[in-house]
Amino acid sequence: MKYGVNEHGYYGDFGGAYIPEMLYPNVEELRQQYTQILNDPGFKAEFEQLLRDYVGRPSPLYPAKRYSEKYGANIFFKREDLNHTGSHKINNAVGQILLARRLGKKRIIAETGAGQHGVATATVCALMGIECVVYMGEVDMERQAPNVSRMKMLGAKVVPATSGSKTLKDATNEAMRDWINNPVDTHYIIGSVVGPYPYPEMVAQFQSIISLETKKQLLEHTGNELPQYVMACVGGGSNAMGMFYHFLDNESVKLIAVEAAGQGVESGHSAATTFLGREGVLHGSRTILMQTDDGQVVEPYSISAGLDYPGIGPQHAHLYKVQRAKYVNITDDEALQAGLLCSQLEGIIPAIETAHALAYLEKMTFKMDDNVVICISGRGDKDLNTYIKYFNF
Amino acid sequence: MNRLNKLFESKKDNLLSIYFTAGYPELNTTVDIAEALEKAGVDFLEIGFPYSDPVADGPTVQHSSEKALANGMNLNQLFEELKDLRKRVSIPILLMGYVNPIVQYGIERFCKKAAEVGVDGIIAPDLPMYEYETLYAKHFIDNGLSNIFLVTPQTSEERIRKIDDLSNSFIYLLSSSSITGKNLQLSTAIEDYYKRVKAMQLKNPAIIGFGITNNETFSKACEYARGAIVGSAFVRFLANENYLEKIPEFVKRIRG
Numbered sequence: 202m203k204y205g206v207n208e209h210g211y212y213g214d215f216g217g218a219y220i221p222e223m224l225y226p227n228v229e230e231l232r233q234q235y236t237q238i239l240n241d242p243g244f245k246a247e248f249e250q251l252l253r254d255y256v257g258r259p260s261p262l263y264p265a266k267r268y269s270e271k272y273g274a275n276i277f278f279k280r281e282d283l284n285h286t287g288s289h290k291i292n293n294a295v296g297q298i299l300l301a302r303r304l305g306k307k308r309i310i311a312e313t314g315a316g317q318h319g320v321a322t323a324t325v326c327a328l329m330g331i332e333c334v335v336y337m338g339e340v341d342m343e344r345q346a347p348n349v350s351r352m353k354m355l356g357a358k359v360v361p362a363t364s365g366s367k368t369l370k371d372a373t374n375e376a377m378r379d380w381i382n383n384p385v386d387t388h389y390i391i392g393s394v395v396g397p398y399p400y401p402e403m404v405a406q407f408q409s410i411i412s413l414e415t416k417k418q419l420l421e422h423t424g425n426e427l428p429q430y431v432m433a434c435v436g437g438g439s440n441a442m443g444m445f446y447h448f449l450d451n452e453s454v455k456l457i458a459v460e461a462a463g464q465g466v467e468s469g470h471s472a473a474t475t476f477l478g479r480e481g482v483l484h485g486s487r488t489i490l491m492q493t494d495d496g497q498v499v500e501p502y503s504i505s506a507g508l509d510y511p512g513i514g515p516q517h518a519h520l521y522k523v524q525r526a527k528y529v530n531i532t533d534d535e536a537l538q539a540g541l542l543c544s545q546l547e548g549i550i551p552a553i554e555t556a557h558a559l560a561y562l563e564k565m566t567f568k569m570d571d572n573v574v575i576c577i578s579g580r581g582d583k584d585l586n587t588y589i590k591y592f593n594f
Numbered sequence: 595m596n597r598l599n600k601l602f603e604s605k606k607d608n609l610l611s612i613y614f615t616a617g618y619p620e621l622n623t624t625v626d627i628a629e630a631l632e633k634a635g636v637d638f639l640e641i642g643f644p645y646s647d648p649v650a651d652g653p654t655v656q657h658s659s660e661k662a663l664a665n666g667m668n669l670n671q672l673f674e675e676l677k678d679l680r681k682r683v684s685i686p687i688l689l690m691g692y693v694n695p696i697v698q699y700g701i702e703r704f705c706k707k708a709a710e711v712g713v714d715g716i717i718a719p720d721l722p723m724y725e726y727e728t729l730y731a732k733h734f735i736d737n738g739l740s741n742i743f744l745v746t747p748q749t750s751e752e753r754i755r756k757i758d759d760l761s762n763s764f765i766y767l768l769s770s771s772s773i774t775g776k777n778l779q780l781s782t783a784i785e786d787y788y789k790r791v792k793a794m795q796l797k798n799p800a801i802i803g804f805g806i807t808n809n810e811t812f813s814k815a816c817e818y819a820r821g822a823i824v825g826s827a828f829v830r831f832l833a834n835e836n837y838l839e840k841i842p843e844f845v846k847r848i849r850g
Contacts, residue, residue: 209724219693221650221719222744223771225753364656370647377649384748384771482694482720483647495668496698497646 204449204516204525210398213522215489215515218397219482223381227389228485230304232399238303239296239406251295252410255328256285258292260411262418262574267546274429274567277422278577279415281440282551286321288579289408289440290392294321296407298329301388308332308387312362312376314341314369314436315507315554316348317579318392323357333357336375338368341506348583366500369436369510373484393437394514397485401514408443415574416447428572430565432457434558435528436472436508438517440578445526456526458517459558461503465532472501473530474513475521483512489521504533504587505553507579535560537591540581552579553587596714596738597686598763601638602799602820609821610812610848611801612828613640613690615658616675617667619832624675628683630838634845636685637821640717643672643691650719652775654826669699673707680712688742690717705733715740715763723760731760740764746771747787751794758796767791767800767819775826776805788818809850824848 210216210232218228238244252258260280268276281289301309309326311333313319319335326333335352339361342349352359362371373395380389394401394408416426431448433441435458448454463471471477474491483490483498490512491499503509513521520526531539536553539560544550551559555578567573581588588594601609612631616624628639644659644667651659672689679687689708696704696718708716716739721730726741734741740763745754748771757765769784770776791800802815803823815822831837831844 217725218722219720219725220722222749223650223746223768223773226746226748226750364660365646374647374649378652378773381650382772382776384746479698481697482692484649485720490694492694492698494698495670496695497663497668498694 202450204520206398206402212516212519214480215487215518216398216401217487218485219487220397220485221381223384224377224397227380227384228397234304235300235399235403238300244299244303247299248296252292256291256295257283258410259414259418260284262415262422264422265547271546272562272565272567273569274571274573275423277419277572277574278549279411279444279574280577281411282549282555282577282580286317286324287582288317288321288552289411289443289576290318290321291324292410292443293392293404293407293439294318294325294390297388297390298325298331301331301390302329304388306386306388308334308383309390310334310336310376310379310387311390311392312336312369312372313392314338314372314509315505315552316341316345316352316583317507319357319359320348320351320355322390322392323352323355326357327355334379335359336362336372336379338362338366338372340367341369341372344587345506345583368506370498377484393439394442394516395437395484395486395512401486401516404439405442405446405516408439409446411440411443411576412445412447415444419572419574423572425572427451427454428574430455430457430571430573432459432558432561432573433576434459434508434554434578435513435517436461436510436554437512438514440576442514442516444576449525456520457561458526458528459561460528460530461505461508461557462530462532463502463504466530470502472503472509472511474511475528476530478512486515488512488515489518505536505557507552507554508557529561531557531560535563537588540588541592549577550581551577552581553584555579596740596763598638598714598740601686602764605637607820608816609637609801610845611638611640611821611823612636613642613823613825614828614832615642615644615655615662616672617644617662617665618658618829619661621665621667621671622675624672625679625682626838628679628687630841631845632683632685634842635849636845638686638688640688640690640823643667643669643689643695645692645695648692650773652773652826654775654829658829669695669704673711676711686714687712688715688717689713693718693721701730702733705737705739708739709737713739715742717742717766719744723756727760742766744768745791747784754791754794754796758798761798764799764801764820765796766823767802769802769805769815772804774804777807792818809848812848813850
């Protein structure tokens with residue numbers, strides 16, 4: 202694959218495994234085994250069976266009639282919000298729990314921002330009867346309280362991350378520290394296409410089911426498996442990478458990744474990584490991250506906990522640098538308005554993360570016969586309080 | 595031959611190294627602390643430069659890093675404070691910190707500046723071997739800086755041999771696979787690991803770090819290695835008032 206990873210774990214200038222020696226054996230074990238395990242017919246069969254019977258795949262590709270009328274193009278929603286647990290995160294969680302079991306791990310740890318990945322991980326741990334510890338920023342625990350309760354009900358232990366900005370990056374730090382302290386029996390299920398190699402590649406492969414299905418479904422709907430545009434929101438970038446994956450080598454397909462501008466890219470309260478960031482090292486990979494001139498990581502801001510991350514996955518950094526995908530951004534206000542519009546035009550309340558991708562439609566100019574696929578990465582149940590507060594319902 | 599090599603040649607055992615975070619508890623004390631530690635009989639030092647996301651560190655070093663950053667510590671400030679280092683301090687000095695601040699400062703510029711102020715080596719815990727060999731080693735070597743690699747109980751023999759090949763001063767032996775600041779619980783497993791590494795007869799001396807907090811843990815470490823490093827325990831000590839005056843007492847407690 203032209204935009205794929207090389208033998209050292211790099212996508213162009215980005216990636217690698219910048220980890221302390223304490224994590225080397227864990228990461229090396231994964232690196233040596235993941236390709237073989239993922240290609241094992243027994244693993245594939247079990248993964249596909251669970252995605253079908255437990256997650257509810259394939260997720261529909263829904264021709265959004267009223268959106269299509271409004272924006273003057275054929276707009277399709279890839280309905281990851283209809284997955285079990287309500288977002289795309291379950292695809293990766295199922296894949297990694299099966300991997301962890303084959304590696305003989307007895308304990309699972311995870312980080313979570315919006316709580317979607319935490320819920321997905323707690324779910325698959327319940328399914329497999331494996332102990333689960335989820336790290337979540339204290340601030341996120343407050344704004345995504347329903348998901349905290351869901352994780353607890355599923356039997357997971359939720360540990361607040363109280364350092365730094367008390368959001369996703371700090372939860373990731375805490376999970377990494379836990380892994381350093383428990384190197385033998387624990388598998389760390391990273392929820393996005395971030396972290397040291399092989400995580401970005403592994404998570405992208407588990408999420409690539411999204412674009413694999415989309416191609417088939419698009420062929421049925423339109424007679425052509427290739428659309429003109431593919432759009433998704435980006436925090437760390439797992440739904441976007443899953444949505445882009447099988448279109449990467451189809452250069453005619455324009456890929457649009459929507460970051461969170463927060464209160465505006467110039468406001469000092471933003472999470473628009475490619476706009477505000479520079480190259481550096483974050484959470485084990487060389488990528489683009491928001492940082493000071495001295496190389497200290499900047500605390501990002503977005504109303505959406507799932508996009509509130511100062512970096513992007515290394516493959517995204519590469520796609521950005523070589524301009525294979527276009528990286529844009531949307532403010533809190535624009536996203537919330539788009540969430541309302543989608544609710545009232547299509548009867549779908551999207552996650553605020555997803556609403557960022559929807560909001561960018563306002564800034565596009567389409568031709569009438571353009572086919573546009575947007576990844577509806579998650580549903581908005583977890584965000585109801587934020588929507589209610591904003592719109593005064 | 596840099597100061598580190600000379601030290602390991604002239605003093606054979608019970609080497610004591612101390613780690614502290616520059617800028618904690620306040621700015622402009624780095625050389626004062628270093629000087630006091632040398633006078634108290636410490637053999638070499640690790641001066642940490644703070645990072646916002648220190649994943650290999652426990653609460654003590656995290657806290658000192660946050661405080662140091664809030665005080666305004668960064669690499670420019672640190673090199674400014676170290677300008678006259680070699681007029682006052684003669685023992686070997688290592689800089690220790692995460693790789694992103696080095697990347698932003700510029701690797702070549704960082705190595706030049708470190709050598710210029712009289713630093714002898716670098717410990718960057720999240721700098722991988724592959725990247726060190728392909729991108730960084732040249733600048734370290736050109737500037738006479740040693741790169742210190744970490745070894746944990748989980749590091750394979752093959753990898754320890756490779757680390758030994760790439761090292762030219764000492765190897766940092768972690769007492770356990772953990773973040774910094776945990777108490778060392780000596781177990782037969784840890785002693786077996788120390789013995790295993792000792793039996794490998796590496797060309798570089800080994801120094802044990804992580805979990806060294808008192809005379810008991812220091813003495814035990816010195817049975818298996820050339821010396822040991824005290825980090826979090828000293829950082830915690832720096833919260834005391836008049837810490838500079840009390841440094842000899844602290845060192846005496848470790849040495850016994």
